[in-house]
Amino acid sequence: MKDKVILVEMLVEKLEQYGKTNMELYRLKAIDKSTDIFASITTRIVLVLIIALFFLLITLGLCFYIGELLGQIYYGFFAMSGFYLLLFIIFLLIRKKVEDGFNNYLINQIFKEKKNATN
16 A cells, blocks of 8 residues: 555656746757847847838938939929838838738737757
């Protein structure tokens, strides 16, 4: 009878260790996914900032150039602001597709499996 009790106690102890190990595994997987997503989003933000700076400088140059062609510098700024207003309206029309694409990207990043180095 004592042997059975000892076996049951050992089984309970093994199950407890198994549960703790599984919890630790899920925690580590969550941390891994979080860091992957954070790193991916961070690098994309840096790239977007660099591109935004590039477009800002190009826009300023175009404003001055168009303004010079039209005779007054501020005409160039009006022309470029009209162009950006048009882009804004187009973006409003396709906003839902952009949001869906971003959501799909995040979901894919969350559920993406890491490729093994052997594959």
